[in-house]
Amino acid sequence: MNDVRNHETGWRVLVRRHPSAFLLAAQLLSLVIFPLLDDSTGGRVVFSAFGAMVLLLAVWVVNRTPAVNWIAWLIAIPAFVLSILSVASDSVPLLLWSSALEALLYFYVAASLIAYMLSDHRVTTDELFAAGATFTLLAWGFAYLYLICQAWYPDSFTGAVMPERPRTWLELLFFSFTNLSATGLGDILPLGSAARVLTMLEQLAGIGYIAVVVSRLIGLSLLRAGSR
Template sequence: MDYSRLLPLLRRRKYLLLLVSLLLLAVLFPASPSPLLVPQVFDGLFCLVLLAGAFSLSQKKWPFLLALLLGSAACVATWSIHHSAKPDDVVQDSLVAGRYSVQLLFLGLVVWHVLRDVLCDDRVTFDNLCGAACGYVLLGTMWGLVYSMVHCFQNDAFAGELVNQLSANDVDNGVNVSSLMSYYSFVTLSTLGYGDITPMSPAARVLSWLEAISGQLYLAVLIARLVGLHIVHATATDRTCVKQ
C-alpha cells in the first residue's frame, strides 16, 4: 500500500471521518452491553471523536494546535473522572463541570471551522455535505453537554421517568447523564418533542427553545446556501459548455 497517498486521501475525506466517529459515539455508546463497560466505551469513542475533530483542522496551523490542546485536556479530564477515586461532592461537581466546559470549547472550535469551510466554499462536494452533517450532529452534541452541565448543578432541572432512573453513581461520573441529555438534545434539535423528558427549571426551558430554534435556522440557512452554490456552479458549467 502506498502510504504517501493515504494522508492526502484522508484529508480530502476529513469530514467523512469525523461524521463516522460521531455516529459511532451516538450509536455504540448507548448500546453498550454492560453498565460496567459504559465509561470505557464512552472514553474510547469520545477520544476517537477528539482525534477526528483535531484531524479535520490539521491543515490550519493554529486552530489545529488549539484543538490538540483542548482535545488533550478533554481526554485527561474524562479519564480522570471515570478512573480515579471518588472525591467529595463539591470537587466531583467541579471536575464534571470542568470536563463539560473543555469538551464544549473543543467542539465549538471544530463546529466553527467546519461551518466556515462548508459555507465559504464555492462548490458543493461530497466532503462538504459530510461537513454539513457533522455540523448538525456536533450542534446537538454541544447542546447535550450544556444540558448535562445544567443537570450537574440542578438535579431537578429535568423531569421524567428516564431522569428518575438515574442513580447517584450516574450523576457522579456523568456518563449516563451525558447519554440521556444527548438523547434529549437531538429530540429537541429536530423538534420531535416526545415529552418523555421535560425541562422544569427556567434555565432548562430557555435552553430548550433556543436549541429548537437553532436547529431550524441551521437547516434553513445551510440548505439555502448549498442549493445556491449548486445552482451557481451548474449555471457556470452550462455556460462553459455553450461556449465550447
C-alpha cells in the same frame, strides 16, 4: 507491490480530501455502540476512550479548516485528561469540568466547519460531509451543556420513564438531537429555567443552521447542476 502502493495512495488521497467524513463516521459509530456500554463501568471507560478519539478527530478536522489549530489543542488536551480522570475516580466535579471543555471544543469545531462551508461558492463532497458532522457536533455540545445544567440545577429535566430520577447521558443526547432537528418527540421535557433557556438556544441554533448553512449548500448544488 504496486497494487499495495496504489491502495495506500488512494487511502491517503481519501483522507486528505474528506477529513469531515471520518469525524461524522466516528460520531455515528459512537451512537451505535453506546447502548451496549451505557450502564456498565467498563463501558464508561471504553466510551471515554472512544470519545477521546473523537476529540482527536475534531482537532484534526479543525486543522483542515481556516480555524486556528492551537486553540483546539488548548481545549482538547485538558478535556481529554479530565475525562479520563473523571471516569477513573468517579468524580462528579471532574466530569462537569471535562463536559464543559468538551462542549466548548465541539462548538469551536462546529463554528470552524461552518466557516469552512461558507468560505467559497463551490460545494465539495467534503463540505457535504461537514454539514452532517457539524449537526452532530452541535447536538453533542448542547448535550454536554444539559448534563452540566442537570448537575447544577437538580430536577431540570423530567421524562416519561421514571420522571423523578436524573436523565442519563443517552437521554440528554437524544433530547438534544430531537430539539436541534425540531422533531420534538416530547418524552423528555425541560422543567427548570436554565434548562428551558438552553433548550431555546438550541432550537435557535438548529433553525439558523438549517436556514443559513444547509439551505446555502443545497442552493449552490442546484445552481451548479443547472449550469451543466
